Amino acid sequence: MSIKAQNPIMPGFYPDPSILAVDGDYYLCNSTFAYFPGLSLMHSKDLVHWEQIGNVLDRHSQLPLEGADHSQGLFAPTIRYNNGTYYVICTNVTHGGNFVVTATNPEGPWSEPHYLEDADGIDPSLFFDTDGKCYYIGTHPNPDGVKYNGDWFIYISEVDTVNWKLVGEKKNVWNGALKGCIWPEGPHIYKENGYYYIMHAEGGTGPEHSVMICRSKDIWGPYVGNPKNPILTHRHLGQDYPIKYVGHGDIIKTPAGEWFMTMLAVRPLNRFTTMGRETFLAKFTWEEDWPVVNPGVGMLTDEVEINLPEWIPENDPNSYTSRTKGKTTIPGTDKDYDFTKIKEVGDEFLFLRNYPSDMFKFEDDGLKLKIQSADIKAVASPSYMCIRQQHHYFKSSAVLDVTTLASGESAGLVLMQNNLYNLRAEICDGKCNMILTQDGRDEIIGSEPVKDTLAEITIAVSGLNTGVYLGDKLIGEAGVSNLSTEVAGGFVGCCIGMYASGNGHEGGYATFKRLTYKAGK
DSSP states (O other): OOEEEESSSBOSSOOSOEEEEETTEEEEEOOOBTEESEEEEEEESSSSSOEEEEEEEOSGGGOOOTTOOTTOSBOOOEEEEETTEEEEEEEETTTTEEEEEEESSTTSOOOOOEEOTTOOSEEEEEEEOTTSOEEEEEEEEOTTOOOSTTOEEEEEEEEETTTTEEEEEEEEEEOOSSTTOOOOEEEEEEEETTEEEEEEEESOSSTTOEEEEEEESSTTOOOEEOTTOOSEEOTTSOTTOSSEEEEEEEEEEOTTSOEEEEEEEEOOBTTBOSSOOEEEEEEEEEETTEEEETTTTOSOOSEEEEOSOOOOGGGOTTSHHHHTTTSSOOTTSOEEEETTTOOSOOTTOBEESSOOTTSEEEETTEEEEEOOSOOTTSSSOOEEEEEEOOOSEEEEEEEEEGGGOOTTOEEEEEEEEETTEEEEEEEETTEEEEEEEETTEEEEEEEEEOOSSEEEEEEEEETTEEEEEETTEEEEEEEOTTSSHHHHOSSOOOEEEEEEEOSSSOOOEEEEEEEEEEEOO
């Protein structure tokens, strides 16, 4: 009996997916850029239902992010397994470059980073060959000189996995399937059908994004491109097609012999993408020793049929979800965090950069969020605890104890694209203000006096329109197309969460009683 996955399988800001299959378990790792903890890690047994089992980089010693812009920090990771060890390789573009972390259990703990000093460029992947050798594949600028923006090459080197360094030749093996290609990136090596395959992205992670593939009988090449490249893209479907930017693929095989590919794509509204790049799934088959994605369709579908037994983590006593008693919520579901009862942060929560140890704490009366001097527009670590926006239509509310704010201090909710483009619903000096920030400039949309000691603030998102409420009172409405990739730029999607600031001075703690997130119009 087959089951069906709904695309996207990971809605919201889950870009650059890498997938791994190990003995009937499936793992999905995504990039997180300037957010901490880094590299979300999902687990499934049926490719339909997923649970978050942690984050690969959950210690500040593993992930320096000081000074990283929103779309810097961690780029595309790759997760792999070999002889009892799990490997994640990634690039910290702000600090240290390419690195590897290892674990014997994907739930962690993961090691401190092993930096690969000779591995330049970005988007690394590891390949373990049948002879026991390990190879690094990544992408870097054209070694003969970059002739145009995006003129990069994919290269391969053997890796010493004891001392974690590249050994021998760094050989440039491929510079894209199309003539004059830009940004050949996200390469992975696979060995099937007597060939080594390099599957990679091309065209940049925007409207021209695509999945390409080439192959060789020898790992060092020469590689020959698939005459049917690209094997997957939506760039030919027009600007108003509902799923765009498709690319950055990774593949696995199930015990039933089915092959699946994960990739990123976006779901814009009126050509604006607010949720960022999401993780999608597609089935593929082999024809003439080349992959054919969704035969007869050739594009992503809303549903993907999978020949695996259904697995629901909430009903499995051995799942991470059950063993941790629901500490971490299921991706894509509604959230209700009662901070008078919760004593630890779920794995789905994100923070900006390396926050101080005293930035938040749980006490009997709720979550205490430190009133730091930094505001939300600073390239710092403001007091901001958020979750990903995962729906085009949703409401998020926070209950704040107003008496914990002194004069000049602010606290509330923030819908965050980046530090220069965001929407705040914040209480300051007895008023609840709706503030839209565009290109770093604040505009007060509306304001309402706060009369109660406990204030419920709500941000209601309806596609590209947003309303802010104090209790049942509408404070203001605004369009949020500017909180999109197309306007704000970068690689992230919107998140929503609680925020506190002393607006230039240090204070005590703002007390939040509750945070909710509910999908639907």
